[in-house]
Amino acid sequence: MRLRPLALLSTVAVSAVVLAGCAGSPEGAETPSPTSSAAAECLVDAKPGAGSDAITVTGEGLDAKIEVPEGTEFDGVQRTILKKGDGDEVHAGDFISIRYQVVEADTNTVVETSERGADGVLPMLLDPANAQRQIVDSTQSPVFIAAAECAPLGSEMVLALPGQEGQGAIVVYMQTLEELPTTASGDDVDAPADMATVKLAKDGAPEVSIPGDDAPAETVIGVLKQGDGPKVGEGDLVTVQYLGVKWSDGTEFDSSWSREAVPSQFQTTGVVTGFRKALEGQQVGSQVLVEIPPAEGYGASEGHELEKETLVFVVDILGTTPLLTAPAE
Structure with missing residues (x-):
């Protein structure tokens, strides 16, 4: 068996910058709440680059077609906001719903999506504690913090991750949808x-x-x-x-x-x-x-x-x- 590219790359390419962003926290500090000053900081603060700007997206959601031009190189973790939402800024500690696709950059092949959720929508807890533990699972990966943080809710973005550990580069296309309740709503x-x-x-x-x-x-x-x-x-x-x-x-x-x-x-x-x-x-x-x-x-x-x-x-x-x-x- 092999790990999916997102699971592997998220721990290798993104965890270092997430950990660096959290390094100033006191030892044993609790996970920040969405309204705390710590949570309002950008842990990764990925910037756009020539690589992420070159990615084209036609359509949206699970029907979107993501294409990376042949020969495109990603210089580190890059993020380009395709469309800004009109909601509050998303930060680590928030609980939101998302849609996403993961694409192999060299083949433009979709290797993972959120389609296993209802209507392709998944709940996502942007938990910096889980990012620091480097859990090898895409649903708790720091890659989602890097993609979603410090952009308004309702945004659409692409996150480019360079190849690591024998795996090729990948692109995460994501839509952040809505804030989810943090108490039982039944x-x-x-x-x-x-x-x-x-x-x-x-x-x-x-x-x-x-x-x-x-x-x-x-x-x-x-x-x-x-x-x-x-x-x-x-x-x-x-x-x-x-x-x-x-x-x-x-x-x-x-x-x-x-x-x-x-x-x-x-x-x-x-x-x-x-x-x-x-x-x-x-x-x-x-x-x-x-x-x-x-x-x-x-x-x-x-x-x-x-x-x-x-x-x-x-x-x-x-x-x-x-x-x-x-x-x-």
């Missing part, structure tokens, strides 16, 4: 009986009250808000807000809300079994309450601080993206 439904109770602050942050009953012996899932978006599939990359507390004393052990309310993004296969069960099959826009006994939490992780704890999560499901499988040789 309709309220009756709270499930015999489960923990949840109260929401004005900003949507949850507060959990643990009942006086014994902890559940099996994972229990309840829906607090019913969304009407796409269903989370097995292994999808999800974007969520969440709060996790211990059943034993109600204290928080993890929360996106405690990180300036910046959503988190991860694969469903990267969390404990009970959390995964609470995500897969649910619709985007939903808010889910789940109680997870140690057997489907951290019970098998000997020495883990939560090994013997029953966990309670409140999860706002904001977006989901089916991941691409790397093609076989």
